[in-house]
Amino acid sequence: MEKLLPLAEKAAALLKARNQTIAVAESSAGGLINASLLALAGASAYCKGGVVMYTRDALLAVRDVTPEMAKSVRGGTEDSALFRSRIIRERFNADWGLSESGAAGPTGSRYGYAAGHCVMAATGPGIEKAITLETASSDRQANMIAFGQAALTLLIECLENSK
Secondary structure, three states: OOOOHHHHHHHHHHHHHHOOOEEEEEOOOOOHHHHHHHOOOOHHHOEEEEEEOOOHHHHHOOOOOOHHHHHOOOOOOHHHHHHHHHHHHHHOOOOEEEEEEEOOOOOOOOOOOOOOEEEEEEEEOOEEEEEEEEOOOOOHHHHHHHHHHHHHHHHHHHHHHOO
């Protein structure tokens, strides 16, 4: 988690300076993004919380998410990352939503993506952005860290470029 903390510190400083909050929906990072944001003193000022949506059942357990809504987006796509980011932002009543979902490894996903594939999205005031990361690695723990780093970097970029 040491590799995530500098990014979490930067994101936290930006959120606190703007008096804004975040909620995080994770999958293959397994909670590392939330943990890095919560590891900082004063986290309650900006972090509303999050959910590890590791399975489809976990996604459907989020209030008012229906199978029909989940069917509208294919897993492993940037659209699915945006969907999760919007859902977590709305359900937690946060200014920002951040999501990531991928295949940490050592095998690929049930959607046909290789290990190391991850999609992530940030949604906030006046901005929505999704990206795809391909690490080309089957190292599960290294991928989890890389996914967390990329998601926090995306959040920082969006915070710096939003209104």
